[in-house]
Amino acid sequence: MEQDGQLKYMDIFNHYLGLIRSGVLRPDSKLPTESKIAEQFQVSRITVIRALKQLQADGYIRRIQGSGSYVQNQKPADSGLKVVSLIMSLHGQGRELQLIQGIEQKLKAAGYILTVHNSHENSEEERDLILKMKKDVQGMILYSASSIENNRLFEDLMKEHWPVVYVDRYPMNVPCSYVTCDNKDGGYQLGDFLCSSGHRQLALVYHDIVGLSSERDRFDGFMKAVSTHQIPQKNVKILSINRNETEEVVNRIYDELYVLERDKARCPTAIFTFNDSLAILMMESLRNRADIVLPESFTIAGFDDLIGFARPVPFVTIRQDYLAIGEAAAELLLAKMESKSLVNRQVVIPVQLVHYPKSGAK
Template sequence: MAKTEPLYKLIYNSLKKQILTGTLPYNNQLPSEKELADQFKVSRITSKRALNDLAGDGYIRRFPGKGSFVIFKDLPRQRPYTISLLLPFFKNAGLEQYVQGISDYLKPTPFQLVIHSTQDDPDKQRQLIQSLSKETSDGVILYPSFPASLIDLVFNLFLDDFPIVLLDKELIDLPIPVVSSANFQGGYEATLHAIKQGHKNILFFSLASYLENSAVKNRYLGYLKALHEHQIQPALHLQQSDYPSNMDQNHLLQSFLEQTKKQGCTCIIVEHDILALELISTAAEMSWDIPRDMSFIGFDDLSLAHMITPKLTTVKQNFYQIGYAAAEKMLALITDPVKNESIVSIEIPIELKIRNSVQFIEHKKGADN
């Protein structure tokens, strides 16, 4: 659990951010101790400490009887204030909401958002990251499509004190903040719902490697916790590597569904909605009746999730809030002239959206699994 920030520090950081981003420019008068105390609902002692610390750090000067004035002068810049955003695609499930959240947070600041598409290509992603520097950008918000291939580049940027915030996935053991959904809780709640609906043979399905994708790993761990609490063994987990490398996606999914049903599995929790929808489509081609022949739970809550029949039960991610929080974290990194000590990652709450893709299974008393 992250340590709660002292109240005076909240005021200090809020005013410092306004000073460094130009909202409170040079020679502007700050609110009084009383006005700040009223605004933040704190004592005057607390607001006074915040102002005294700003004065001590060279941002403002306090004049008895006159008030506090900004004395910080930013150096002239040769380019606009910019934040670089690297996404796999310009438009994709949820990604446009990331952009909207980031853009809305940056609106009242002098920072412009510059969006780059990595085209879901590891080489293109590396090329774009290699082009980043303090001369071209003030910081980067990065959605790492291929995390393992980026560790060297991202760590070098970090060592150069270049502000970095990651979306959705962490880079293992690197001290870089990540803003993501509460993936562990999402996996846990999805599995708990399946258990409450009477399912006892539940499988978690992913085409991603858990070592490569921290978001999927945490969803899987949440799944395992829910099963453990109810003394249910996890179903045999199949990954893409378990199938011949030359098998196309459609045949792979058909083979997966056939094997899963033979194992007696009744519910599949899927790493994300797109894959869940592909599975349901494949099951329909096989003349399966969903959810009677198989129940499905996704993760994301894309618009298609409630447009198909049956509507998909899924874990809703708040992509907008993730983007908004990432921009807020980015400006906190940029506006701290000393290396920002707060490398705490942020988890945005999820919400389980219960629809019709999970069948209720009634078990007779004394009956075996």
């Protein structure tokens, strides 16, 4: 019962916070009476009073004894600056700079300053950053560490109508605005290319197709292509690894696929890793594995187009337009902040398949 009361209290708090933040309830507007709110939400007046007191403590309403509760005029930030925070995992890659550039140039033109914060692919760090930043900024763009681990927080942001846009990885089962590349089509293009090139024994190596929407979509697209080419699913070996990409992890993958496999006819002639950083590590490791006999047509497929070095085997990947993704994310966020838009929009940016031939010896 106490938990139900807690949820009801938060429902009331988030309901009126959303109406205030979105501008539906304007400054000096009067809220319904405590008894009417209690009737609407089917709760006790004690629960209603608790929610109203929290709104008052956070500066959203003022309560006048004998008169009622009124929306408080929101004080502008002391600095007068309009700030947006981007929360993401930073790896020092060029794609991140393109994404940031796309976001920043759109926000700057509208008079906003962008701050960037590193979550280190850690959902707890991400949560702490969100809770800290939302007190001081006008909106946020999230390149989330997970599509599910902070779902309760994402639901609260949605209920509050807090201006937020997700990039690449979007929350599952939470209505939201997001911008992503066409991950499903990218996965399909890779699968179609490999199958059309004659590959019949395949392997997939992924991190988390349950917790990462981008990987789930790439997986779905790839398997659709495999099905279209009428390749049995038993011909596709699927391996899951954690996010700690190391040479030791890669060596275990090679051992499982090639060293421990007794039927060499079942060894994959192509491996699809769900990002290029893992693909790069796999290609680098090949130089130290003289014990592995690879099929003549062996190919590695990745995603992101980060390759820029000698390739011991042919490589195929998907190129994303990170600049366009950043620009679109900023435009969606500006609509939420400036126009108080409550409409959630989803933007999908097309992708391009890129094929690199072998360059350099194993």
